[in-house]
Amino acid sequence: xxxxxxxxxxxxxxxxxxxxxxxxxxxxxxxxxxxxxxxxxxxxxxxxxxxxxxxxxxxxxxxxxxxxxxxxxxxxxxxxxxxxxxxxxxxxxxxxxxxxxxxxxxxxxxxxxxxxxxxxxxxxxxxxxxxxxxxxxxxxxxxxxxxxxxxxxxxxxxxxxxxxxxxxxxxxxxxxxxxxxxxxxxxxxxxxxxxxxxx
Numbered sequence: 001x002x003x004x005x006x007x008x009x010x011x012x013x014x015x016x017x018x019x020x021x022x023x024x025x026x027x028x029x030x031x032x033x034x035x036x037x038x039x040x041x042x043x044x045x046x047x048x049x050x051x052x053x054x055x056x057x058x059x060x061x062x063x064x065x066x067x068x069x070x071x072x073x074x075x076x077x078x079x080x081x082x083x084x085x086x087x088x089x090x091x092x093x094x095x096x097x098x099x100x101x102x103x104x105x106x107x108x109x110x111x112x113x114x115x116x117x118x119x120x121x122x123x124x125x126x127x128x129x130x131x132x133x134x135x136x137x138x139x140x141x142x143x144x145x146x147x148x149x150x151x152x153x154x155x156x157x158x159x160x161x162x163x164x165x166x167x168x169x170x171x172x173x174x175x176x177x178x179x180x181x182x183x184x185x186x187x188x189x190x191x192x193x194x195x196x197x198x199x
Contacts, residue, residue: 023136026179031133038170044122048104064164065098070110078184085187103151124153
């Protein structure tokens with residue numbers, strides 16, 4: 001019994017340490033840089049199936065988007081804008097993958113509402129967001145919605161909205177990271193950069 005209690009306390013301690021280890025503010029993050037590689041992770045799809053992110057990226061140049069969740073109106077506007085740019089990006093040889101802390105069920109709600117053709121993936125535990133260096137401690141007023149939309153997995157972190165353009169080796173060729181969540185990359189700039197990198 002002592003062992004179980006010690007193990008439980010150790011797990012809680014690790015969780016608290018991981019949370020406290022995250023930057024407190026969006027402006028304090030330390031993201032991966034151009035030339036660095038996105039780490040290998042398996043995330044969940046809208047259908048709750050495992051998806052190996054590196055394997056997907058190896059098939060096609062990728063516009064990798066991190067957003068806060070389907071509850072965020074600025075994120076939904078950005079996802080809808082990306083849908084408008086998708087045909088041109090596809091014609092340039094890219095795919096779009098968008099990742100948030102939302103659980104698969106919440107992703108499905110966003111997918112159905114926004115009628116998106118590109119892939120949404122769940123990073124509810126924040127493993128990829130943390131590895132990429134864009135996660136920070138969620139302010140208190142966000143914790144309830146994060147907990148609800150991640151189905152109890154996340155109430156502690158938020159990703160800073162970010163767009164990465166990757167080659168098939170998962171190397172970052174461009175990044176646009178906005179600690180002010182109200183600001184997002186324009187389609188014109190994204191397509192101009194995608195064109196330039198695809199030459």
